[in-house]
Amino acid sequence: MMPRIVQKRSHxxxxxxxxxxxxxxSPFLFDIDSNLGSAAHNELGASRKFSYHAMRTLxxxxxxxxxxxxxxxxxxxxxxxxxxxxxxxxxGLLKAMSVLKSSPAxxxxxxxxxxxxxxxxxxxxxxxxxxxxYSEINLRSSEEEKTRKGEKKIPDIYQQIQRxxxxxxxxxxxxxxxxxxxxxxxxxxxxxxxxxxxxxxxRDLPASFxxxxxxxERSSSQGKIVKLDTYQRVVLGIHHSKIRGHELVxxxxxxxxxxxxxxxxxxxxxxxHILLPALVGQLATHRDQRVNGCAKSIVEYIIREDFPLLxxxxxxxxxxxxxxNRVGDxxxxxxxxxxxxxxxxxxxxxxxxxxxxxxxxxxxxxxxTCEILRAIKTLATQTPSYRVDxxxxxxxxxATRKGRTELNLLVWDLVDLFGHKPTEGMFEDVILSxxxxxxxxxSFKALIDMENNGYVPSSALLRQFALELSSDFKRLRHARxxxxxxxxxxxxxxxxxxxxxxxxxxxxxxxxxxxxFEDFAKYDxxxxxxxxxxxxxxxxLSVKDKVASSSPSPEDVDDILAIIDxxxxxxxLAGVERSAQFxxxxxxxxxxxxxxxxxxSLLEKAIGSKLPVRAGxxxxxxxxYVNRGDLDNARYVANLSETAGCGKAPSYLxxxxxxxxxQQ
Numbered sequence: 245m246m247p248r249i250v251q252k253r254s255h256x257x258x259x260x261x262x263x264x265x266x267x268x269x270s271p272f273l274f275d276i277d278s279n280l281g282s283a284a285h286n287e288l289g290a291s292r293k294f295s296y297h298a299m300r301t302l303x304x305x306x307x308x309x310x311x312x313x314x315x316x317x318x319x320x321x322x323x324x325x326x327x328x329x330x331x332x333x334x335x336g337l338l339k340a341m342s343v344l345k346s347s348p349a350x351x352x353x354x355x356x357x358x359x360x361x362x363x364x365x366x367x368x369x370x371x372x373x374x375x376x377x378y379s380e381i382n383l384r385s386s387e388e389e390k391t392r393k394g395e396k397k398i399p400d401i402y403q404q405i406q407r408x409x410x411x412x413x414x415x416x417x418x419x420x421x422x423x424x425x426x427x428x429x430x431x432x433x434x435x436x437x438x439x440x441x442x443x444x445x446x447r448d449l450p451a452s453f454x455x456x457x458x459x460x461e462r463s464s465s466q467g468k469i470v471k472l473d474t475y476q477r478v479v480l481g482i483h484h485s486k487i488r489g490h491e492l493v494x495x496x497x498x499x500x501x502x503x504x505x506x507x508x509x510x511x512x513x514x515x516x517h518i519l520l521p522a523l524v525g526q527l528a529t530h531r532d533q534r535v536n537g538c539a540k541s542i543v544e545y546i547i548r549e550d551f552p553l554l555x556x557x558x559x560x561x562x563x564x565x566x567x568x569n570r571v572g573d574x575x576x577x578x579x580x581x582x583x584x585x586x587x588x589x590x591x592x593x594x595x596x597x598x599x600x601x602x603x604x605x606x607x608x609x610x611x612x613t614c615e616i617l618r619a620i621k622t623l624a625t626q627t628p629s630y631r632v633d634x635x636x637x638x639x640x641x642x643a644t645r646k647g648r649t650e651l652n653l654l655v656w657d658l659v660d661l662f663g664h665k666p667t668e669g670m671f672e673d674v675i676l677s678x679x680x681x682x683x684x685x686x687s688f689k690a691l692i693d694m695e696n697n698g699y700v701p702s703s704a705l706l707r708q709f710a711l712e713l714s715s716d717f718k719r720l721r722h723a724r725x726x727x728x729x730x731x732x733x734x735x736x737x738x739x740x741x742x743x744x745x746x747x748x749x750x751x752x753x754x755x756x757x758x759x760x761f762e763d764f765a766k767y768d769x770x771x772x773x774x775x776x777x778x779x780x781x782x783x784x785l786s787v788k789d790k791v792a793s794s795s796p797s798p799e800d801v802d803d804i805l806a807i808i809d810x811x812x813x814x815x816x817l818a819g820v821e822r823s824a825q826f827x828x829x830x831x832x833x834x835x836x837x838x839x840x841x842x843x844x845s846l847l848e849k850a851i852g853s854k855l856p857v858r859a860g861x862x863x864x865x866x867x868x869y870v871n872r873g874d875l876d877n878a879r880y881v882a883n884l885s886e887t888a889g890c891g892k893a894p895s896y897l898x899x900x901x902x903x904x905x906x907q908q
Contacts, residue, residue, distance in 0.1 A: 405417060405440065414448050417443060417444065418448060421455055434459075437455065440455055441459065441478065442474075445478050445480065446481050449481045449482065449486075450487065450495060457502070469512065472518065475515065476519065489534065492535055496527065499523065500520070503515065517552055518555075520545070524539045524542050525562050527539035537575055540576055540577060543576055543577055544580070547584050553585070553590060556585065559590075563581060563582060563600055564599070578603075579600075579616050580615065582600060583616075586622050597616075597620060598630075601613075601616050601620070602636070605639065610644070614651050614654060617640070617651070617654040620632060624658070632658055634667065637664065638669055640655050645673055645677055649683070652673060655670070671697070676709065679713070685726055688726065688737075689735070691740050692737050694739075695738075703825060706743050710746035714750040720747055723747070724744055737769070738769050738772055739774075741767075744760050749782025749785055749786070750782075752785055757782045771814075771815075777826045777829060779811050780830055783804070783807060787833065801839075805839075824856035827858065828858045831847065831864055832860075832864055840865060840869065843864070843868070844877070847861055847888075850888075856889075857890065859894075862884060862885045862893060866878045866879075866881040870897075875901055879901050879905075
C-alpha cells in the first residue's frame with residue numbers, strides 16, 4: 245500500500261520531490277529549527293537528486309528571526325522497487341545544511357514517519373543523522389504525530405523574549421531564559437542566547453554571567469567554543485553594573501577565575517590574552533575602590549604568565565587611570581605594568597609616565613617608586629621629553645631618609661642625566677639615607693661634596709647624623725678611624741669632624757670630645773660656630789649626668805667654669821661669632837650650675853650687643869628665679885623677651901608668676 249502524502253501543517257512550506265530515483269522513498273516530515281536562507285534553497289534546487297519546487301514562501305515575522313520551514317519528501321516515484329536507502333534521501337538535505345555554515349548541533353530535527361513499521365529503517369535514519377552530528381533527533385510515528393497535533397500549542401519563546409527585550413523588561417527576559425533551560429523542546433539557539441547575554445550584560449550582570457556559563461557548558465558538551473565577543477559583552481558590563489560593594493567584588497573574582505580555568509590550555513589561551521587585560525581596564529575605571537583592588541591579582545597574573553601585548557593602547561589607557569588616592573599595595577600595580585611595557589620596548593606617552601609618577605606622592609612605597617624611576621631612566625636615554633623636574637626629584641629624595649639608598653641613588657642618576665644641580669635638601673637626604681644603613685663612609689663623602697658645592701651643612705643635619713653615629717662605641721671608633729687614618733684625608737672636613745665631636749658628646753665621653761677638638765688643629769681644619777656650639781652641648785650633657793647623681797662641689801663648678809672660659813677664648817681667637825644656639829647652650833649650662841645671676845648678666849649683655857637670643861634662654865632664667873622665689877627678677881627677665889626680639893613671653897610663664905604674686 246502506497247503511504248499517503250503528508251498534509252501541510254503550516255501556512256508556508258517547501259516541497260521536495262525525487263525525480264528519477266531507482267529506489268522507492270517513504271514519506272518523512274522534517275521540522276527543522278534553523279534559518280534556511282536562499283543559499284540553502286538554491287543548493288537543494290541545484291541537487292541532481294532533487295527537483296525543488298517552492299509552493300509558497302513567506303518572509304519570517306520581524307519579531308522572530310528563527311525560521312521553522314516544513315520540508316516534505318514525496319514518495320511518488322515511477323519505479324516499482326520497494327526497498328529504500330535512507331542515506332540517499334537525506335544527501336541533498338545535509339548538503340543544504342552545510343551551506344548554512346551552521347554546526348550540526350545548532351539544528352533540531354523532528355522526523356515523523358508515516359509508513360508501515362517494517363517498511364522503513366528508522367534505526368538507520370537515526371544513526372545517519374547522529375553520525376552527521378545532529379544529536380537532538382525526535383523520531384515519531386504517524387500516530388504519535390497525530391497525538392502531538394492534538395496537544396495545546398506551546399507559545400513561541402523566541403517571540404516572547406524578543407518582545408520582553410524590546411520593552412526592556414529585564415525580569416521577564418531572565419524568567420524566560422530560565423524557563424528555556426528547563427525544557428527540551430524550546431531551547432534557545434546560539435544566536436538568541438547571545439542576544440540575551442548582551443541584553444542582560446548592561447542591565448543585570450549576574451544574570452548575564454549565569455547565562456554565559458550555561459552557554460559555555462552547553463557549547464562544551466557539543467564540542468564548541470563560545471564566541472569571544474560574547475565574553476567581551478559581559479566584561480564590558482562591569483563598568484555599568486548596578487550592583488556594588490562586596491557583591492560586585494565577588495562577581496568579578498568569579499568572572500576572572502572562570503576565564504582562567506576555561507581557557508588555560510592550547511589555542512584557547514588567546515581568550516585569556518584578550519579578555520583579562522580588558523577586564524583590568526574595566527576595573528581600573530570603576531568608581532568603587534574595592535573593585536579597583538580586584539585588578540591587582542589579575543595584573544600580577546598577566547605579568548607572571550608573560551602575556552603578549554596584543555593591545556598596547558589598552559595598557560596605556562589603564563596607566564592613565566592612576567590617581568593620587570588609588571595607588572598602593574591594595575590597588576592595581578601601575579608601576580609593574582609600566583615596567584613590563586618598557587621592558588618590551590613599548591614607549592609610552594611622556595605625560596602618562598609623568599602623571600603616574602606624580603600620583604605616587606609622597607613616595608612611601610620605595611619599591612614602586614624605584615620601578616617607575618628605572619623605567620623613566622630607560623625612556624629618557626631614548627627621548628629627552630621624559631625629563632623630570634628637580635622639584636619632583638627632591639620630593640622623592642626626601643622620602644629616602646629612612647635608609648632607602650637604592651631609591652636615592654636612582655634620584656641622583658636622574659639628576660646627572662637631566663643636568664640638574666643638586667639642592668641642599670638632596671645632599672641632606674643622601675647623607676641621612678646612608679647614615680641610617682651605617683654606611684658612614686658614603687655619608688662623610690656626601691658631606692664633603694655638599695661643602696664643595698657651596699652649601700654649609702646645618703647644625704640640625706649634623707646633629708641628626710651624629711645621633712646615628714652615636715648608636716654604639718664600636719661604630720664611633722670606626723668613624724674616627726675613617727677620618728684620621730686615611731693618608732689622603734679624603735674624609736676629613738670641618739663638618740665631618742663636627743659630627744664626630746657631637747657624637748662623642750651624645751655618648752657623654754667628654755675626654756674624646758676634647759681629643760676630637762684637638763684634631764682640628766692637628767689636621768689643619770678650620771673651626772666654625774657648630775664646633776664651639778657642639779663643645780658647649782657636649783659639656784652640658786656631661787655635667788647634667790653628674791648633677792643628676794649628686795650636687796657638684798664648688799671645685800667642680802670652678803673647673804667647669806674654667807672650661808667654659810677656655811672654649812669662649814678659643815672661639816674669640818678663631819674669630820668665630822657666637823650664635824643664638826651657642827648662647828642657649830651657655831645659659832642652660834650656667835643654670836645647671838646654679839649660676840642664674842651669671843646667666844642673667846650674659847643675657848643682658850647679649851641683648852645690649854644685639855646678638856641673637858632664643859626664647860628658651862628667657863624661659864630658663866625666669867623659671868630659675870621663680871623656683872627661687874625671686875618673682876621680681878622673674879618678671880623682669882620675662883619682660884626682656886620683647887626687647888630681645890623673641891616676642892611676648894610665654895603665657896604659662898606669666899600666669900605662674902602672677903599666681904605666685906597674688907599668693908604673697
